[in-house]
Amino acid sequence: MxxxxxxxxxxxGRDGFExxxxxxxxxxxxxxxxxxxxxxxxLALIAEQxxxxxxxxxxxxxxxxxxxxxxxxxxxxxxxxxxESEMITGDAEGGKxxxxxxxxxxxxxxxxxxxxxxxxxxxxxSKRSLRGHDRPAEIHEAVxxxxxxxxLHHGRWSxxxxxxxxxxxNNTAKAIVDGPAVQAAQENAE
Numbered sequence: 001m002x003x004x005x006x007x008x009x010x011x012x013g014r015d016g017f018e019x020x021x022x023x024x025x026x027x028x029x030x031x032x033x034x035x036x037x038x039x040x041x042x043l044a045l046i047a048e049q050x051x052x053x054x055x056x057x058x059x060x061x062x063x064x065x066x067x068x069x070x071x072x073x074x075x076x077x078x079x080x081x082x083x084e085s086e087m088i089t090g091d092a093e094g095g096k097x098x099x100x101x102x103x104x105x106x107x108x109x110x111x112x113x114x115x116x117x118x119x120x121x122x123x124x125x126s127k128r129s130l131r132g133h134d135r136p137a138e139i140h141e142a143v144x145x146x147x148x149x150x151x152l153h154h155g156r157w158s159x160x161x162x163x164x165x166x167x168x169x170n171n172t173a174k175a176i177v178d179g180p181a182v183q184a185a186q187e188n189a190e
Contacts, residue, residue, distance in 0.1 A: 032064075032068050032070075032126050033119075033122075034122065036115075037119045037122065038070070038074065038075075038078050039078055039081065039082060040109075040112055040115060040116055040119055041060070041116075041119050041120075041123075042056055042075070042078055042079065042082060043082060043087055043088065043101065043105055043108065043109055044109060044116055045059055045060075046082075046088055046099045046100065046101050046105070047101040047105065047106060047109055050098055050099060050100040050101075051098065051099060052096050052097065052098055052099070053072065053075050053076055053079055053096075053097065053099070054096075056075055056079075056099075057069060057070055057072065057075055063123050063127070064123065064126065064127045065127060067127055068126070068127075079097075079099060082099075082105070083099075085104075086102055086104050086105075087101070087102060087104055087105035087108055088100060088101055088102060088105055089102055121173055121174075121177055124177055125177075150165075153165070
């Protein structure tokens with residue numbers, strides 16, 4: 001019998017953390033990347049330095065301090081998609097493909113610079129969550145309130161309001177990632 005409450009209990013994935021039953025019951029654990037994040041991250045890593053799929057897996061594992069390692073079953077289809085989209089090229093070298101970014105891939109990265117910054121910020125958040133430092137109830141409630149406020153605002157997005165709200169959210173996210181020491185230093189500098 002399927003548990004009809006599992007959707008609510010395990011999260012809905014809208015925050016990039018699709019909660020699933022734990023590994024002991026055959027689950028795959030939390031979903032780390034939001035849709036599109038992995039494609040953008042792989043493109044950025046390949047643009048930094050051409051490499052093999054295995055190297056990309058190790059680089060991402062390093063970003064998460066070993067708390068998460070993407071499976072080849074996630075990485076290689078994404079690389080194939082990027083290759084078919086002409087964002088990267090793969091040259092066979094000793095039986096393994098070495099991936100390089102194309103001009104179209106570089107252009108795409110330039111166009112998505114802000115989105116890439118968001119991916120890197122979410123990686124920092126994911127890393128802490130995967131290491132067992134999940135949000136306290138007060139923070140969970142504040143995030144709920146923020147989502148509710150955004151839902152109430154639906155349909156009233158002027159160009160100015162988009163810029164204002166995006167700046168508020170991005171500045172808040174940066175302040176959270178930077179931590180209290182950086183914020184105190186910035187306030188003392190003013």
